[in-house]
Amino acid sequence: xxxxxxxxxxxxxxxxxxxxxxxxxxxxxxxxxxxxxxxxxxxxxxxxxxxxxxxxxxxxxxxxxxxxxxxxxxxxxxxxxxxxxxxxxxxxxxxxxxxxxxxxxxxxxxxxxxxxxxxxxxxxxxxxxxxxxxxxxxxxxxxxxxxxxxxxxxxxxxxxxxxxxxxxxxxxxxxxxxxxxxxxxxxxxxxxxxxxxxxxxxxxxxxxxxxxxxxxxxxxxxxxxxxxxxxxxxxxxxxxxxxxxxxxxxxxxxxxxxxxxxxxxxxxxxxxxxxxxxxxxxxxxxxxxxxxxxxxxxxxxxxxxxxxxxxxxxxxxxxxxxxxxxxxxxxxxxxxxxxxxxxxxxxxxxxxxxxxxxxxxxxxxxxxxxxxxxxxxxxxxxxxxxxxxxxxxxxxxxxxxxxxxxxxxxxxxxxxxxxxxxxxxxxxxxxxxxxxxxxxxxxxxxxxxxxxxxxxxxxxxxxxxxxxxxxxxxxxxxxxxxxxxxxxxxxxxxx
Amino acid sequence: xxxxxxxxxxxxxxxxxxxxxxxxxxxxxxxxxxxxxxxxxxxxxxxxxxxxxxxxxxxxxxxxxxxxxxxxxxxxxxxxxxxxxxxxxxxxxxxxxxxxxxxxxxxxxxxxxxxxxxxxxxxxxxxxxxxxxxxxxxxxxxxxxxxxxxxxxxxxxxxxxxxxxxxxxxxxxxxxxxxxxxxxxxxxxxxxxxxxxxxxxxxxxxxxxxxxxxxxxxxxxxxxxxxxxxxxxxxxxxxxxxxxxxxxxxxxxxxxxxxxxxxxxxxxxxxxxxxxxxxxxxxxxxxxxxxxxxxxxxxxxxxxxxxxxxxxxxx
Amino acid sequence: xxxxxxxxxxxxxxxxxxxxxxxxxxxxxxxxxxxxxxxxxxxxxxxxxxxxxxxxxxxxxxxxxxxxxxxxxxxxxxxxxxxxxxxxxxxxxxxxxxxxxxxxxxxxxxxxxxxxxxxxxxxxx
Numbered sequence: 056x057x058x059x060x061x062x063x064x065x066x067x068x069x070x071x072x073x074x075x076x077x078x079x080x081x082x083x084x085x086x087x088x089x090x091x092x093x094x095x096x097x098x099x100x101x102x103x104x105x106x107x108x109x110x111x112x113x114x115x116x117x118x119x120x121x122x123x124x125x126x127x128x129x130x131x132x133x134x135x136x137x138x139x140x141x142x143x144x145x146x147x148x149x150x151x152x153x154x155x156x157x158x159x160x161x162x163x164x165x166x167x168x169x170x171x172x173x174x175x176x177x178x179x180x181x182x183x184x185x186x187x188x189x190x191x192x193x194x195x196x197x198x199x200x201x202x203x204x205x206x207x208x209x210x211x212x213x214x215x216x217x218x219x220x221x222x223x224x225x226x227x228x229x230x231x232x233x234x235x236x237x238x239x240x241x242x243x244x245x246x247x248x249x250x251x252x253x254x255x256x257x258x259x260x261x262x263x264x265x266x267x268x269x270x271x272x273x274x275x276x277x278x279x280x281x282x283x284x285x286x287x288x289x290x291x292x293x294x295x296x297x298x299x300x301x302x303x304x305x306x307x308x309x310x311x312x313x314x315x316x317x318x319x320x321x322x323x324x325x326x327x328x329x330x331x332x333x334x335x336x337x338x339x340x341x342x343x344x345x346x347x348x349x350x351x352x353x354x355x356x357x358x359x360x361x362x363x364x365x366x367x368x369x370x371x372x373x374x375x376x377x378x379x380x381x382x383x384x385x386x387x388x389x390x391x392x393x394x395x396x397x398x399x400x401x402x403x404x405x406x407x408x409x410x411x412x413x414x415x416x417x418x419x420x421x422x423x424x425x426x427x428x429x430x431x432x433x434x435x436x437x438x439x440x441x442x443x444x445x446x447x448x449x450x451x452x453x454x455x456x457x458x459x460x461x462x463x464x465x466x467x468x469x470x471x472x473x474x475x476x477x478x479x480x481x482x483x484x485x486x487x488x489x490x491x492x493x494x495x496x497x498x499x500x501x502x503x504x505x506x507x508x509x510x511x512x513x514x515x516x517x518x519x520x521x522x523x524x525x526x527x528x529x530x531x532x533x534x535x536x537x538x539x540x541x542x543x544x545x546x547x548x549x550x
Numbered sequence: 551x552x553x554x555x556x557x558x559x560x561x562x563x564x565x566x567x568x569x570x571x572x573x574x575x576x577x578x579x580x581x582x583x584x585x586x587x588x589x590x591x592x593x594x595x596x597x598x599x600x601x602x603x604x605x606x607x608x609x610x611x612x613x614x615x616x617x618x619x620x621x622x623x624x625x626x627x628x629x630x631x632x633x634x635x636x637x638x639x640x641x642x643x644x645x646x647x648x649x650x651x652x653x654x655x656x657x658x659x660x661x662x663x664x665x666x667x668x669x670x671x672x673x674x675x676x677x678x679x680x681x682x683x684x685x686x687x688x689x690x691x692x693x694x695x696x697x698x699x700x701x702x703x704x705x706x707x708x709x710x711x712x713x714x715x716x717x718x719x720x721x722x723x724x725x726x727x728x729x730x731x732x733x734x735x736x737x738x739x740x741x742x743x744x745x746x747x748x749x750x751x752x753x754x755x756x757x758x759x760x761x762x763x764x765x766x767x768x769x770x771x772x773x774x775x776x777x778x779x780x781x782x783x784x785x786x787x788x789x790x791x792x793x794x795x796x797x798x799x800x801x802x803x804x805x806x807x808x809x810x811x812x813x814x815x816x817x818x819x820x821x822x823x824x825x826x827x828x829x830x831x832x833x834x835x836x837x838x839x840x841x842x843x844x845x846x847x848x849x850x851x852x853x854x855x856x857x858x859x860x861x862x863x864x865x
Numbered sequence: 866x867x868x869x870x871x872x873x874x875x876x877x878x879x880x881x882x883x884x885x886x887x888x889x890x891x892x893x894x895x896x897x898x899x900x901x902x903x904x905x906x907x908x909x910x911x912x913x914x915x916x917x918x919x920x921x922x923x924x925x926x927x928x929x930x931x932x933x934x935x936x937x938x939x940x941x942x943x944x945x946x947x948x949x950x951x952x953x954x955x956x957x958x959x960x961x962x963x964x965x966x967x968x969x970x971x972x973x974x975x976x977x978x979x980x981x982x983x984x985x986x987x988x989x990x
Contacts, residue, residue, distance in 0.1 A: 120816035127685035194689035633884035697957030830930025
């Protein structure tokens with residue numbers, strides 16, 4: 056086996072080790088450790104991807120001395136490597152972008168634990184991406200749940216506690232349903248490793264055994280993960296959880312944590328159940344219905360709200376709908392669109408949360424829209440970044456969002472007429488609604504408002520994070536076709 | 551913004567302080583007759599409803615009652631529905647205790663038949679969780695670590711907040727009688743026995759029932775009993791926040807590093823220096839014994855940390 | 866079908882408990898009761914797992930060092946390991962939820978989630 060095949064193992068172990076290390080360090084040292092480890096994970100991901108591109112195919116890596124079905128395994132191809140670059144990178148950028156608030160909102164007394172939480176979350180995300188074992192997926196999913204709660208409560212304020220509580224309640228329900236699904240799946244197949252479950256399921260499917268059992272299992276796993284990734288109508292915890300933490304937490308939660316669950320769901324669909332079982336169960340229709348309603352209702356909620364943070368949070372509900380729409384289309388192109396939008400949305404959401412926070416800083420720390428008037432003129436960089444993020448989620452040309460809508464629309468045309476009409480209509484309506492609330496905000500921040508003599512400086516860390524996230528969004532448009540080729544190649548090696 | 555709210559907002563920036571009667575009056579419009587202090591954590595649900603119910607005017611109370619009734623009906627319906635679906639699924643599952651079921655396959659067969667040879671422990675479950683499926687268990691000990699980190703984030707009082715620290719320290723023996731003779735005599739006899747038993751369970755984890763998690767929980771319980779009997783003055787001589795940090799850091803890094811070694815050698819088919827030893831001997835089963843000790847230390851510290859953080863916000 | 870249910874009585878009991886715990890967690894307004902509901906749900910899952918691993922007449926999978934060659938029927942060790950993992954996760958989550966409840970109670974003097982949300986909403990309006 057080539058040397059680069061050890062990279063996933065070492066990135067996970069490095070994150071776990073340095074998480075423990077951060078808990079004994081002082082705030083400053085912990086911050087440096089956190090940044091370094093995340094940067095190392097990103098570069099590890101790059102090396103892994105280049106190795107996998109030259110070798111082709113995917114690699115199965117035993118975690119221990121025993122092969123499947125006895126020991127734990129991880130498995131990675133181009134898609135996993137791509138995700139393993141993007142996720143730590145976005146976490147690093149969110150931390151850099153939110154660093155200026157850390158002192159004030161988290162306090163140095165607990166700041167080291169904040170990095171512990173982040174690194175454990177990164178380890179869990181990486182394990183979620185790489186794992187080939189359903190139960191390992193469950194264990195790290197629980198780490199993600201606890202870590203997200205830790206990120207919200209890192210900010211000592213009453214609303215953060217309340218939203219953490221609401222977050223926990225719904226997420227525990229999601230974990231419970233997912234675990235029950237995994238247990239039932241073990242019960243009917245006798246395996247916990249994904250490929251072995253798939254083989255056993257194919258036999259069961261051919262023999263027509265455990266029909267009800269299988270339908271209930273698919274429903275339990277899907278609903279569990281949908282609750283956790285905030286698909287409509289399980290999104291009630293979203294606006295609070297995504298808008299009451301410190302900006303770095305908001306960015307990480309909305310752009311990474313929900314995506315981790317979606318990656319696991321896609322993995323379950325592609326690698327555990329397989330397309331036949333999934334399409335036979337009809338779950339795709341349910342997801343499509345929920346995704347389409349989410350795209351509309353999330354946008355409507357975003358229009359109604361009066362606070363910037365909540366508006367961005369509600370727009371997540373709509374955007375998660377786009378991702379699930381791709382999943383529900385069920386074809387390879389659909390999955391490719393879902394993963395493309397997943398990457399794009401991670402970058403855009405972090406960019407929006409961080410730049411909106413900077414705009415609020417220059418507008419007297421108000422969370423409402425009114426004082427934002429002219430904020431873009433007071434903080435030009437943040438204004439440009441916000442505009443770019445908003446354009447990308449609206450789906451204007453030259454940003455990645457345009458590509459997603461094109462892909463989803465094109466894939467929907469291959470379906471039966473009613474489905475195609477419904478999907479296209481919802482895409483159009485949702486885009487119009489997006490324009491309504493995002494452009495309203497963009498126009499507001501560039502309109503003339505009160506000017507401030509003293510310029511607020513956000514520091515180089517914030518600038519770097521804005522530039523890299525913004526470049527990512529533009530790259531999603533200008534490099535869309537190589538990126539999509541990479542995703543498609545990854546998907547063929549994925550299942 | 552009215553002045554009242556400005557005062558409120560200034561107040562709320564200090565999150566640790568509870569609302570006092572004035573604040574409650576501003577928020578709810580009436581005064582609770584008997585404000586429960588920090589110490590009365592677990593007020594009953596009934597008390598609570600009565601307490602908040604009195605604040606609301608009649609109309610609001612009625613609509614609240616109606617909502618509660620709807621809630622109840624809805625809960626019962628939801629419960630019945632979920633139970634019905636799951637019961638229906640259960641009828642479709644392999645039967646209880648039977649030998650002919652999908653889980654009786656080559657996986658568990660190898661764990662049972664080759665476990666001793668490959669893992670070295672006579673406790674075959676220990677082989678499974680610490681050798682065959684060790685990645686899960688590595689994640690699991692990190693779940694525990696994650697939980698203790700978040701509890702510290704929530705409950706630890708900052709060094710600077712001397713007032714609160716002092717208050718918590720004075721209130722600390724609120725729940726137990728101070729220097730209770732029966733408790734102290736009991737603890738003198740029991741604590742050594744409990745600790746010994748905990749150590750036995752940890753060290754014996756690869757030979758019989760037990761292991762790091764159960765043994766660590768027993769040892770943690772012993773520490774908690776000692777603390778309840780003799781107070782923080784005695785425990786702080788050997789267990790402070792520093793001890794906790796050092797022990798859990800060392801144990802977790804040892805765990806991660808040793809498992810990284812075993813994963814690395816396993817995946818790359820390299821020879822490993824770890825041998826299984828004689829079955830049944832105390833120094834056998836390769837990494838399982840040291841891992842059990844590491845897990846035991848983490849669990850023991852975590853259990854004790856949970857207790858002290860809940861009790862006085864520090865260790 | 867009822868016969869099958871009677872055969873699988875342990876699993877049936879477990880899913881009933883799961884349903885009760887699930888509903889309590891979702892719909893009860895008292896935070897402490899919600900946490901109890903969560904514990905119910907998890908315990909039900911452990912019972913379910915343990916029932917799946919049981920073999921008629923099987924012993925716990927621990928070998929006797931003196932009689933290594935003797936053939937005995939053991940229960941399935943996999944669910945035992947999974948239950949152990951599940952218990953640790955459940956302990957961690959319960960501790961976190963209780964800590965959150967303590968903080969919320971100190972601040973709002975209520976355990977009713979609706980009341981707490983109401984007070985929190987007023988706090989910054």
